[in-house]
Amino acid sequence: MMRGTGLVNRLAMLIAAVGAAMFPLAPLHAEDGYDLWLRHAPLSAVDAQAARPYLGRGVQLLGEMSPTVKLALDELGQAGERMTGLEPSPHPALVLARADRLESGGYPSDPRLAGAPPGSYSIRAVRSGRILITAHDDLGLLYGAFALIRHIGVTGTVAGVEAFSAPAMPLRMLNHWDNPDGHVERGYAGRSIFDWWHLPEKLDPRMIDYARANASVGINAVVVNNVNARGFMLEPRYIAKLKRLADTWRPYGIRVFMSARFSAPRDIGGLPTADPLDAAVAAWWRAKADEIYASIPDFGGFLVKANSEGQPGPQDYGRSHADGANMLAAALGTRGTVIWRAFVYKAEDDTDRTMQAYAEFAPLDRQFADNVILQIKNGPLDFQPREPFHPLFGAMPKTKVMLEAQITREYLGQATGMAYLAPLWKEVLAADTGRGGTVAQIVAPVGMAGVANTGSDRNWTGTHFDAANWYAFGRLAWNPALTSDQIAREWTAQTFTRAAAPREAIVQMMLGSRETVVKYTSPLGLAHLMGTGHHYGPAPWVCDLERPDWNPCYYHRADAQGIGFDRTTTGSNALAQYAPAVANQWADPATANPRYLLWFHHLPWTHRMASGRTLWDELVTTYDQGVLETEARAQGWAALAPHIDPERHAAVATDLAIQRTEARWWRNASLSFWQSLHSLPLPAGAAPIPERLEAYQARTFPEAPGQ
């Protein structure tokens, strides 16, 4: 018997015991978020047994074993393996059936599928406890399989899975602002996921998981490169690279598009001009399109940012946006689409910047070719935490228009904290334009695009909760009638936990999170108050930039007397760009929704709000409310520790702690600046501002990401 050092030996034995107890629980890999909402957490033993016949590769198939159908079987197999932990059932009870093969299986047709758009599917319970997924096309079967997996993933059971679902919009698209060198403009999740350098020889397996994630929420189109495009990406070697991606993504129903630099014929084509009315230019683009289609027969088309923020465009040659877009549209012909961005504003134009896109494009209605789509940002400025909807929606009835939303949080905290964006997008989609319907109705025949938030970070999106925005974007593009909380509940159940209490606590945190950011950065309709260039943190004091409309002071117009941008008839009259009924609801500061108050009105600091407070006191109260909400969210998350794996719990806790700090910073820096203008005291009870304005102004972030 060995002599031991009593205490140390006992300690070592204790460790041995603890170690042994821990082993059965220790996963091989920590929860790192890579699996996104396709995590497929195990079901309870009872649920697993019940779900087993409906998951697994061994389904009955009525139809051809196409690459897309094979993916559906793979997804069902993987989901079954992970969720049930069981061998597949020897008596599978799931049937995947192409609509034209239903009869061969003895199943009735589904009349809802008649005339339904591509990708639609029905899920029906049929005889002997079978579940039947039917679609006209293989992609519908894949979408139906994902819907079944989602239903089980969310609820734990197949009960209630019956559904008919058709996409509300044909184009459900991600726009990547990814540069070929791997940098992502406004990207906060690491480097680009696209490894152009090693393509086409080397395909990162991540490209497959990316397609899976997209297909699982119905995303069916991807623009792979930044709208600030490089000409050389149209060179043959890049077409070969793109072809590898297109081939990889095709079975997932994803079409590839490219951002095209308008001056490419001059930049890489050796032509002296890129004038869209020049025959050689048109011929160059036609040949380029032919070259692309020879490699990628289902190439989607070009996204173009023209004559905006330094990008070349048709106006360089005295031509109109329609001239430019139509020339490219002719090059693509019936094979593809030109998506032309409406995000334009000019250095030499002193019109209210928010009015310039409307002024530029509304007169061009009827002038665009059939295969041109105008892509319009949700609001008339630039993806601010809140903007009124863009007045172009409804103003161009003869033009195909689509919505451009931003999934990456350029102006909403970037990759810290939490800001669930479904409520922002719902706000826009539900807005009645007064000109033929809501924004959702107006874009429904075309589609919507989201500026992607993906990156090389292991969890794809920088924070775990940013994955919810990718998910929500896809779900809303499929069905804008889904509510923000339905989507949040789905995502949370699949990503974190099916247990009702923690799930609902998380859903509630998510639902208010974007409004929190509005409160502490852009209260009461203020906008564009962020730091210069990188757009990180508060900088309302900035007023010395080269172009007036790059300055925060251009937007807040604050001075000793008041604050806000007068866009009524006494000011820029941007209101006149809206339908009268819409304009009227915002025209009077006494009745306008306070959300948009300072967007449309310049008011004295002493203006009396509906709350009874002065505008200044209301501002302070709103900032403070935002700060309080970040604190409450951090505390709420801390309380969820027993329900979340330690890795992701710790990561989110850190994110929320950072957000709490940033909210205080925004509040203090902003209030300090407003106070420097008017010298009004903080209302009673408001926390003092801990630093002098100069200290906030002195902060610099030369290495802020995403610029």
Place this chain on the structure above:
Amino acid sequence: MMRGTGLVNRLAMLIAAVGAAMFPLAPLHAEDGYDLWLRHAPLSAVDAQAARPYLGRGVQLLGEMSPTVKLALDELGQAGERMTGLEPSPHPALVLARADRLESGGYPSDPRLAGAPPGSYSIRAVRSGRILITAHDDLGLLYGAFALIRHIGVTGTVAGVEAFSAPAMPLRMLNHWDNPDGHVERGYAGRSIFDWWHLPEKLDPRMIDYARANASVGINAVVVNNVNARGFMLEPRYIAKLKRLADTWRPYGIRVFMSARFSAPRDIGGLPTADPLDAAVAAWWRAKADEIYASIPDFGGFLVKANSEGQPGPQDYGRSHADGANMLAAALGTRGTVIWRAFVYKAEDDTDRTMQAYAEFAPLDRQFADNVILQIKNGPLDFQPREPFHPLFGAMPKTKVMLEAQITREYLGQATGMAYLAPLWKEVLAADTGRGGTVAQIVAPVGMAGVANTGSDRNWTGTHFDAANWYAFGRLAWNPALTSDQIAREWTAQTFTRAAAPREAIVQMMLGSRETVVKYTSPLGLAHLMGTGHHYGPAPWVCDLERPDWNPCYYHRADAQGIGFDRTTTGSNALAQYAPAVANQWADPATANPRYLLWFHHLPWTHRMASGRTLWDELVTTYDQGVLETEARAQGWAALAPHIDPERHAAVATDLAIQRTEARWWRNASLSFWQSLHSLPLPAGAAPIPERLEAYQARTFPEAPGQ
């Protein structure tokens, strides 16, 4: 009974059967390389039972439960869990003992530990089948635990684990050329692993796995930022970020260093000068050092690139490198070390560039303070595929000198193909300087640094085989007497397979892989023939860059008559910088090792080689041999498919296919250019060159990574 469509149903059933058979094998996560050599593949059932008592957290501990000892237990626990798949043994037979506690456990002391350097450990078999790991310090216990795990990981058993091991060098260091914005200079594995933007609040868990990997091979120092340093990284907010890393890595025995910008007192300190002899400058650095040490008491010190490639330095003020280094050394005092890089060359100096570092520094011997280390690259040019050793080794006997090697493959294929670098480093370490020993012996009192090859890619290093270079660097810094094949065998067994036949096949592929790159890029002592800026691909024709010594033509000096750089007495006489015995062995082209032939000699194309071939024919033969070897390696790897998981097998197969293409390109482009000078025919049997020289010259790579 349902009517089926016979064929389709049978197909579906077949799929069900295949799916079921696959399930038990399907891992939750694909093999993605993240675990590096700490993969801990399962042992056979017999080996697992035998190893069980020696793995697991339940060891007997004689010593304090320090953070470092806790890590050792964690590592043993994780290795046990993964390798054995068993609960820890109820009768553990592993003892970790601090040397001063051996007696309390009734164990004899180990005389080999007397006077051994920090981190040394002994592993002994003691009574009753116990294994005893002993060290003076807790880090030695951690290193010993890693050694035990490595031994079992490589051999499958504890048999033969007994060892005494002491580090050959005190400083075993990685130099990261990582910028604070996430870009890695000469990085080919994605973005920087250091997320400065989110530090200190957010610690990427990868920072822990990075420390584990380093500690497992004995690396004990890290310079976190690029030698082309930004001044702002010395600001307080960066010190807070660095502190978080230092705190995380401290238990792993890793000290942090920073690259310091010499002009920081002017850039961020508000001083009008950075003159090292200015009292205010010295005081600024002293205060900066005090500030760092207040946060990081074991801060290692500064790495400085001064007066080289545009970096500021003491010569800007007419002071010497010694003046600059000593001023910083005084600021650190006894707390830390200044590592001063010898990599200097001047635009205005027309001396042979390979001679300038020696000319600059050799006269400064005896002038450097005690806590200054001169860091010297392996060769006198710049990390070429092959160079003779740097003449400064041995030439500064009164100065502390360390070796700087490059783990990232800036000039050896970047992140494609395979190039195992241990043979390159061994070549230098084993070189006899003729001035007091081999390079290994000369740097042993100090250490060696490797320019890291890590990045955000999931497998850390871009290709799976590049992890072998990280591993080999650490192992050689610990023990330069290890052979390249020993290290390759260890790494392969832990990373891919313990099975002897495939393991040895992989080891053989690795051993020749660097020489293959030499053959197809830089045969017979040629160097610096790569593309401009990005250093990707061949460009021997480039001769129009601003500085003569940036041009490939400066190095190859090829014309119609001959090729090579005359560094004998008839040329630059760089040979005179070496000890006479060394110089003599290279002075005569008839007897010089052909490896260095054109490094030291300019010879006619018709020069007769020992092989009997002319120099031209020998060059062609060597290029062709390189190409053939890349083909053989790709074929050899293909044959290993049954032994390697499909994910990593496919990834490496792609890497090797790319390398085969690149080897042909180097061969064809280079030969085409040499031929354009002399118009000699290719030797009989040589493959024709498929394209015209102009086609090779026209290739551009504006988006090549790592620049």
